[in-house]
Amino acid sequence: MAERSDEVKLLGMWASPFSRRIEIALTLKGVPFEFSEQDITNKSPLLLLSNPVHKKIPVLLHNGKPISESLVILEYIDDTWQNNPILPQDPYERATARFWAKFVDEQIYVSAMKVVGKIGEERDAVVEATRDLLKSLEKELVGKDFLGGKSLGFVDIVATLVAFWLMRTEEIVGVKVVPVEMFPEIHRWVKNLLELGVIKKCYPSRR
Amino acid sequence: MADEVILLNYWPSMFGTRTMIALAEKNIKFDYREQDLFNKSSILLEMNPVHKKIPVLIHNGKPICESLIQVEYIDEAWPGKNPLLPSDPYQRAQAKFWGDFVDKKVYGPTRLIWGPKGEEQEAGAKEFIEMLKTLESELGDKVYFGGETFGYVDIALIGFYSWFDVLEKFGNFSIELECPKLIAWAKRCVKRESVAKSLPVSEEITKFVPELRKKIGIE
Ligand SMILES: N[C@@H](CCC(=O)N[C@@H](CS)C(=O)NCC(=O)O)C(=O)O
Ligand SMILES: N[C@@H](CCC(=O)N[C@@H](CS)C(=O)NCC(=O)O)C(=O)O
Numbered sequence: 513m514a515e516r517s518d519e520v521k522l523l524g525m526w527a528s529p530f531s532r533r534i535e536i537a538l539t540l541k542g543v544p545f546e547f548s549e550q551d552i553t554n555k556s557p558l559l560l561l562s563n564p565v566h567k568k569i570p571v572l573l574h575n576g577k578p579i580s581e582s583l584v585i586l587e588y589i590d591d592t593w594q595n596n597p598i599l600p601q602d603p604y605e606r607a608t609a610r611f612w613a614k615f616v617d618e619q620i621y622v623s624a625m626k627v628v629g630k631i632g633e634e635r636d637a638v639v640e641a642t643r644d645l646l647k648s649l650e651k652e653l654v655g656k657d658f659l660g661g662k663s664l665g666f667v668d669i670v671a672t673l674v675a676f677w678l679m680r681t682e683e684i685v686g687v688k689v690v691p692v693e694m695f696p697e698i699h700r701w702v703k704n705l706l707e708l709g710v711i712k713k714c715y716p717s718r719r
Numbered sequence: 720m721a722d723e724v725i726l727l728n729y730w731p732s733m734f735g736t737r738t739m740i741a742l743a744e745k746n747i748k749f750d751y752r753e754q755d756l757f758n759k760s761s762i763l764l765e766m767n768p769v770h771k772k773i774p775v776l777i778h779n780g781k782p783i784c785e786s787l788i789q790v791e792y793i794d795e796a797w798p799g800k801n802p803l804l805p806s807d808p809y810q811r812a813q814a815k816f817w818g819d820f821v822d823k824k825v826y827g828p829t830r831l832i833w834g835p836k837g838e839e840q841e842a843g844a845k846e847f848i849e850m851l852k853t854l855e856s857e858l859g860d861k862v863y864f865g866g867e868t869f870g871y872v873d874i875a876l877i878g879f880y881s882w883f884d885v886l887e888k889f890g891n892f893s894i895e896l897e898c899p900k901l902i903a904w905a906k907r908c909v910k911r912e913s914v915a916k917s918l919p920v921s922e923e924i925t926k927f928v929p930e931l932r933k934k935i936g937i938e
Pocket of ligand 2: 729732733734756771772773774784785786787
């Protein structure tokens with residue numbers, strides 16, 4: 513349980529979609545935290561000490577105790593600060609949410625990273641593969657405001673990676689991976705996200 | 720309402736083994752349905768349209784995919800008997816971290832070890848031992864990964880135990896020499912009825928892997 517004296521520190525990176533997830537969850541729960549910007553090209557002793565296994569951000573330090581891996585951290589936050597729950601109560605719905613979160617990280621993200629790394633015909637193939645994966649998400653959104661249903665939930669927070677990392681990176685890379693004609697539901701969902709105070713705060717629009 | 724529980728599985732799978740152990744820990748009867756992965760059944764395609772993989776747990780008609788998610792689901796849906804995850808949020812997070820570690824870091828190298836011979840195989844062997852050592856140091860002097868009671872991380876890892884013999888054969892190493900404490904842990908786990916009755920027999924995996932290599936055209 514949260515206490516008044518809670519000391520919450522996030523080792524993160526402004527540009528990392530993984531670290532943004534944690535900011536969103538903490539902001540949603542109204543948990544004050546200190547943000548410590550990390551340089552992953554020159555890892556700090558605190559990062560190496562806190563996440564010796566993967567040596568990656570984000571790491572959440574709660575009263576000095578480290579937790580790594582964004583999906584694990586999100587669940588920890590939900591278990592520790594129980595107001596504004598992000599995961600549903602029902603075991604089946606929880607399992608479904610975890611399934612989609614894993615899908616975003618292990619399939620969509622992995623595939624999207626290849627789009628960033630490839631050029632020419634090879635890129636066309638991975639763009640196609642990424643779109644195939646995104647179709648599952650598109651289908652999930654039919655008839656819903658958010659992936660979590662009526663309000664922002666666990667999968668939405670995880671999938672901000674698609675909304676604000678992939679869909680902004682595609683402009684930089686110069687290839688539209690998620691065109692509105694093909695993914696109207698995803699675009700509608702991004703609009704819904706942008707109307708939320710917590711998103712405005714954690715993902716300010718760039719212009 | 721009587722629970723109807725079905726498991727779609729393929730016997731050598733270290734993933735399916737996890738789900739079987741979790742069900743056994745909770746004393747849940749289930750209908751086991753062996754799947755042919757080279758000729759996927761319509762029920763598998765219907766129940767896991769995204770990945771088309773086993774294991775799939777079907778509870779009262781509703782499918783749950785991904786073995787570690789199934790283990791957690793089983794713990795949440797049948798909370799009374801033998802809790803598999805700790806209730807303390809921090810301990811729970813640690814358990815999930817290590818379960819995820821097994822999936823991200825242990826499985827990949829095992830594929831390289833029994834895959835095509837060559838540099839990749841050597842790199843796989845090195846990586847595998849290194850990852851087991853990381854796990855061994857996390858285990859430390861505890862009885863199980865979670866302390867005194869058998870749970871989530873034990874379940875995540877023990878499914879690989881039946882594969883150890885064949886991995887040693889292909890990778891030219893001895894896990895017992897490299898990680899004696901981990902082997903002692905595995906032997907403790909196997910004493911549990913839930914594990915003993917769910918784990919595939921080592922010798923059968925050792926016979927199965929060369930056949931699999933032929934089937935997928937490695938040999
Ligand atoms: N699975 C991790 C991914 C985190 C991740 O990829 N972090 C990157 C920055 S965006 C990192 O720290 N990379 C440093 C490195 O790989 O050395 C999570 O969900 O937290
Ligand atoms: N992450 C999955 C992995 C499951 C998996 O890899 N299943 C394999 C058999 S061990 C499978 O069904 N493969 C069929 C295929 O890839 O077509 C889990 O934990 O359940």
